[in-house]
Amino acid sequence: MSTSTDRTSSTRTAPLWRLVAEREITTRIREKSFILSTAFTVLVIVAAIVAASFFQDRPSEKDVAVVGAEASAVVSAASKTPVAESDNLTLKAKVVDDADAARAAVRDGSADAALVPTDDGFRLIGKKSVDDTLQQAVSGAAARLTLEQNAAAQSVDLSTLESGTATKTQLLEPAPENAGAREAAAFVMVILFFLTALGFGMTIAQSVTQEKESRVVEILAAAVPIRALLWGKIAGNTVLALGQVLLMVAAAIVSAAFAGQGNLLADLGPALAWYVVFFVLGFGALSTLWAVAGALASRQQDLTSTTLPAQMLLMIPYFLSFAGGDAVREVVSMIPIVSTIIMPGRMAEGSVPAWQIGVAIGGTLVAAVLLVRLGTAIYERALLRTGQKLGYREALSIEGT
Amino acid sequence: MIEVQSLTRVYGDRAVVDDVSFSVRPGRMTGFVGANGAGKTTTMRMIMGVLGPTSGEVRWQGRPITADVRRSFGYMPEERGLYPRMRVHEQLVYFARLHGLSRQDAAARATDLLEHFTLADRGDDQLDDLSLGNQQRVQIAASLIHRPSALVLDEPFSGLDPLAVEAMVDLLRREAKDLPLLFSSHQLDLVERLCDDLVILSGGRLVAAGPVDDLRDQGADRYRVVMDGVDTAWLRDVGGLKVRDVDGPSALVDLDGLSATDLTRLVLDRGPVVEVSRARPPLSEIFKEAVR
Numbered sequence: 001m002s003t004s005t006d007r008t009s010s011t012r013t014a015p016l017w018r019l020v021a022e023r024e025i026t027t028r029i030r031e032k033s034f035i036l037s038t039a040f041t042v043l044v045i046v047a048a049i050v051a052a053s054f055f056q057d058r059p060s061e062k063d064v065a066v067v068g069a070e071a072s073a074v075v076s077a078a079s080k081t082p083v084a085e086s087d088n089l090t091l092k093a094k095v096v097d098d099a100d101a102a103r104a105a106v107r108d109g110s111a112d113a114a115l116v117p118t119d120d121g122f123r124l125i126g127k128k129s130v131d132d133t134l135q136q137a138v139s140g141a142a143a144r145l146t147l148e149q150n151a152a153a154q155s156v157d158l159s160t161l162e163s164g165t166a167t168k169t170q171l172l173e174p175a176p177e178n179a180g181a182r183e184a185a186a187f188v189m190v191i192l193f194f195l196t197a198l199g200f201g202m203t204i205a206q207s208v209t210q211e212k213e214s215r216v217v218e219i220l221a222a223a224v225p226i227r228a229l230l231w232g233k234i235a236g237n238t239v240l241a242l243g244q245v246l247l248m249v250a251a252a253i254v255s256a257a258f259a260g261q262g263n264l265l266a267d268l269g270p271a272l273a274w275y276v277v278f279f280v281l282g283f284g285a286l287s288t289l290w291a292v293a294g295a296l297a298s299r300q301q302d303l304t305s306t307t308l309p310a311q312m313l314l315m316i317p318y319f320l321s322f323a324g325g326d327a328v329r330e331v332v333s334m335i336p337i338v339s340t341i342i343m344p345g346r347m348a349e350g351s352v353p354a355w356q357i358g359v360a361i362g363g364t365l366v367a368a369v370l371l372v373r374l375g376t377a378i379y380e381r382a383l384l385r386t387g388q389k390l391g392y393r394e395a396l397s398i399e400g401t
Numbered sequence: 402m403i404e405v406q407s408l409t410r411v412y413g414d415r416a417v418v419d420d421v422s423f424s425v426r427p428g429r430m431t432g433f434v435g436a437n438g439a440g441k442t443t444t445m446r447m448i449m450g451v452l453g454p455t456s457g458e459v460r461w462q463g464r465p466i467t468a469d470v471r472r473s474f475g476y477m478p479e480e481r482g483l484y485p486r487m488r489v490h491e492q493l494v495y496f497a498r499l500h501g502l503s504r505q506d507a508a509a510r511a512t513d514l515l516e517h518f519t520l521a522d523r524g525d526d527q528l529d530d531l532s533l534g535n536q537q538r539v540q541i542a543a544s545l546i547h548r549p550s551a552l553v554l555d556e557p558f559s560g561l562d563p564l565a566v567e568a569m570v571d572l573l574r575r576e577a578k579d580l581p582l583l584f585s586s587h588q589l590d591l592v593e594r595l596c597d598d599l600v601i602l603s604g605g606r607l608v609a610a611g612p613v614d615d616l617r618d619q620g621a622d623r624y625r626v627v628m629d630g631v632d633t634a635w636l637r638d639v640g641g642l643k644v645r646d647v648d649g650p651s652a653l654v655d656l657d658g659l660s661a662t663d664l665t666r667l668v669l670d671r672g673p674v675v676e677v678s679r680a681r682p683p684l685s686e687i688f689k690e691a692v693r
Contacts, residue, residue, distance in 0.1 A: 019498050027487070215482025219543065222449045222476045223499045225468065384451055386480075 016224050020232020021239065024207065028240055037199075038244055041192075045248055046255040052184070053259035062134055065102040065111035066093045070145075071122060075115055078134075078141035087133045113138075121146065179349075181264050186345035187322075189275055192248060193341050194318045197283050198311065200241040201290040204233055205307050208294025212386055226380045234287040238280065245279050271348035274357070281361065282340025285368035286310055288375025292392075295382040302389040309392070317341040330356070336363035337371075402426050403448065403466075403551055403581050408457035410443050416605050417443045420457070423600045423610040425551070425581040430573070432592035432613075433585035434688055435602035441585045442479045444602070445555050448583070449476045461551075472500060475549030477557055481540050483528050489539055490515065490524030493546050500547030507546070514542040517572055534565055541569060545576050552577050554584040558591060570595065593684040603692040617681040622656040624664060625680040629673035639667060653680060 028034050066072045075093035078084060084091065094111055096102050102114035106127050113134060114125040122142050124130060151158040211217040220229055249272050256265045293306040317338040320328060333342040333352075339360035346352050381398040382390050390398075403425040410418040418440040425431045435441050446452035448459050450471045459466045484492055490511050497507030515521045518538040520531075528536060537560050544554065552573075558566050573582065583600075586592050592599070599616055601609040609616055623645070626633055633652035637644050641659030644652060656664065665677050682690075 016499065019495070023495055211484075214485055215478065215480040216484055218446075218451055218478040218480060218482060219476060219496070220499070221451045222474070222478075223472055223496065 016228040017231035017235060020224070020229055021236035024233055024236025025240055028203065028236075038247065041195075041244075042247060042251045045188075045251050048188070049252060049255045049261070050259050052181070053256070053261050060088060061090045061092060062112040062131065063092050063094050063110070064134075064138070065096045065105040065114040067096060067099055067102055067114075067116045071115040071117055074122065074138060074142045074145055077145055078137040081137045081140045081144075083133055083140065084137035089133050089137065091134065091137065115142075181261075182267060182349050185264075185268055185271070186348040189271075189348055190318060190321045190341060190345045192245075193275070193279060193282070193344070194314055196241055196245060196248075196279070197286065197314055197341075200237050200244075200283065201286060201310055201314075202303070202307065203240075204237045204287060204290040205294035205297070205303050205310075206300060207233060207237075208291050208383075209297045209300055209303060212295070212297070212383070213299060215386070217383060217386075221384055226383055227376060229383075230288070230291055230376060230379050233291055234284075238284055238287060241283055242276070242280055245276055249276060268348055271344055274347050275344035278340040278344050278360075281364050281368065282337055285337050285340070285364055285371055286313060288372045288379070289313070292375045292378045292382070292395075295379045296390045296392065296395055298386055298389050306389065313337055314341065321345055334359045334363065336360075336367035340364055402462060403583065404460040404463075405444065405448065406458050406460060408444060408447055408459065409455045410440075410447060410452065411455040416455075418447070418454075418602075419605040421602065421605075421607045422457075423607060425583045426598065427551075427581045428579045429582075429597035430577070430595050431581070431583045431598040431600060432596035433583055433600050433602070434587070434589065434592060435585075436692060439602040439692075440605040441602055442555055445476075445553050445583070445585065446478075448553055449474065451478075470550070473547070473550040475544040475547070475552045475554075477540060477544040477554040479555040481537065483536070483540060483543060485529040486527055488525055489520070489528055489531065492528060493539070493542055496543050497546040502547055510546055510548070511542070514545060515539075518542060518568060533560065534562060537561060538565065538568075541572070545572070548576075549580065551581040552583070554582070556586060557584050558586055558588055566591070589685045589688060599684075599687075601688060601691045608691040609687070613684070616687055617684070622661070623680040623682065624654050624656065624661065625651065625676060625678050626654065626664075626668055627651040627674075627676040628668065628671065629675050631672040635671065650675070 064075045064078075066075055072093040072095055075091050079089070079091045094105065096105055096114075099114075099116045102111070102116050103125060105111040106114045106125055109127075112126075113130050115138060116123050116125065122138075124135060124138055148158060151161065211220065253265060253272070256262075289310040290307065293303060293310055296306040297303050317332060318341060320332050320338075321342045324332060329342055329346060333339050333346050334356055343352070343357065343360045347357075378392065378395045382395040385395075385398070404422075405424065406422050408418055408421045409416060421440070421444060423431075433441050433445070443452065447454045450459075450466075450468065461467075461470045487495075490508075493511035493514065494504070494507040497510055498504060502510065512521065512524070515524055518535075518541075520535060520538060520542075523531060523535065528539060531539065541554075541557060544552065557573075558569060561569060593613070596613055598611065599609065599613045600607070626636065628650045631650060632647075633650060634647050636642070636647065636652050636654060639659070641657055642664065643655045643657050645655060646653040654664070661677075661679075668674055668677055
């Protein structure tokens with residue numbers, strides 16, 4: 001009669017793992033460090049989004065000191081040039097008496113730039129530098145106005161002269177709208193995935209080792225099937241991790257909505273939803289590995305080495321997502337488990353073919369089942385071995401106790 | 402009744418527990434003694450199912466024991482362990498619920514046990530804020546929390562001061578009145594006082610098991626003779642007995658062919674008698690002899 005078989009036949013497994021999970025959750029959410037780090041992460045997300053939208057596309061107004069009616073007209077027209085409009089830049093002309101007064105205004109900061117007429121056109125004066133958009137808008141407007149005046153003076157029909165000169169740009173593979181913001185979102189998603197999965201993974205491992213270290217595992221093992229302990233620990237921490245991820249996503253959505261990033265949000269919505277799905281999949285697949293790492297260790301210090309396999313499975317895709325080229329990322333985003341980190345980022349940046357998402361999910365599910373099976377076997381063998389650190393192979397070679 | 406049948410555990414080529422059989426009967430305290438490394442803890446872990454036997458089995462009420470039955474046992478492992486950073490009362494409730502008690506029942510039971518150990522006011526403290534002695538009390542409470550159907554206690558008295566030992570004994574008498582109770586101990590005087598049955602291990606093998614009274618009677622037929630003012634050295638010349646010790650008017654003899662009646666008659670013939678009585682060897686002697 002082997003004890004592991006009559007343990008699994010216990011009919012009371014379901015409520016037991018729930019009790020274990022409950023304890024994991026209540027213990028953790030009472031920890032100050034947990035509350036603080038969660039609050040801090042949420043705050044950083046909110047702050048980052050608010051700050052980003054504050055600096056990006058903020059309507060700006062710049063004063064230009066002008067001498068003469070012509071310069072004044074140029075500045076007024078400059079606000080309506082495409083380049084100024086796309087950057088939300090409004091230019092205001094401040095009429096001053098002469099070029100010296102204009103220079104003084106720029107020098108003392110009461111004007112961002114100055115436009116003074118010269119013999120062969122205009123001179124744009126800046127203090128240390130002139131804003132690119134301002135410069136393009138002003139020079140564009142100046143050229144246009146002068147051209148129109150010259151054309152009128154020569155009785156030339158400008159529109160006839162210009163006919164056939166228009167060049168329109170067509171992009172075969174246009175970057176999605178808000179490409180920059182979406183890339184940034186993908187970047188943040190990968191980092192948060194990595195940090196959250198690593199953090200909660202280490203929590204699982206530490207909590208298992210703590211039970212070994214404090215020997216409470218001996219009583220637990222006598223009272224509860226070891227599987228129920230494992231399931232409970234995994235379930236509890238997955239719920240916590242999912243809760244934190246949802247909190248982060250909610251914080252991102254709410255702050256983006258308040259910051260007037262509705263368009264971006266609509267683009268990123270599906271990717272955010274998939275991010276949650278992939279996180280649960282990826283974290284779930286790795287969770288047993290973390291528990292096993294905890295069971296193999298006999299002291300907290302041992303975790304550095306026993307958690308290495310799980311850490312590598314997070315670290316490699318993390319680095320690839322930054323260092324790898326598009327082709328590499330496309331391939332890696334379909335490799336089981338590793339895919340869960342990279343795929344949501346890819347989806348945030350642009351559209352991903354449905355079959356690739358399917359491969360990523362299917363592969364991860366299969367890998368998860370295999371890992372959980374193998375992990376459970378090692379966990380059951382290693383948990384009650386105290387005294388020294390075990391290796392993965394060593395643990396597998398232990399006969400079932 | 403817990404029956405241990407031919408239980409064996411081999412590590413490598415060393416049998417730590419070798420073909421050990423005994424039973425733990427309900428309503429009787431069974432003491433489990435043996436030198437360090439005799440295999441007591443290994444045997445107890447196998448009874449509790451946290452260690453699988455190499456061969457042999459444990460039976461409960463005549464049938465092979467199941468995980469559910471084991472869950473109903475109370476267990477105190479040799480290496481104590483609870484959650485150090487968890488509140489005492491909450492911790493006891495958790496263990497009670499793991500054993501299947503309802504939340505309310507668990508809470509009432511935890512309060513009751515803490516009161517018995519006069520720890521009622523420490524329920525909200527973290528375990529590691531308690532003294533070691535009090536942590537030990539909580540450990541005992543944890544093994545009793547679910548009103549166990551049997552108790553397996555590995556060194557329950559070690560580390561307790563005399564008062565705590567008495568509180569523990571009271572509690573065990575109250576809680577384990579009709580239960581099979583197996584406990585190991587190095588404190589032979591305590592075992593002698595408490596135990597009805599005894600199991601002695603030596604080097605992984607069973608050397609003696611049974612009621613303490615029977616074990617003590619098993620040895621030589623030993624008698625104490627005390628006379629009034631007469632030196633008992635004359636007993637050395639009597640046949641059919643061996644003198645163990647002579648100290649003036651009192652002597653200790655092992656009968657070897659002579660009957661107790663004959664001995665009494667001889668003593669009476671010799672002079673005034675204070676006492677002729679059966680001398681049962683103390684447990685420590687049985688133990689020493691058994692493990693020799």
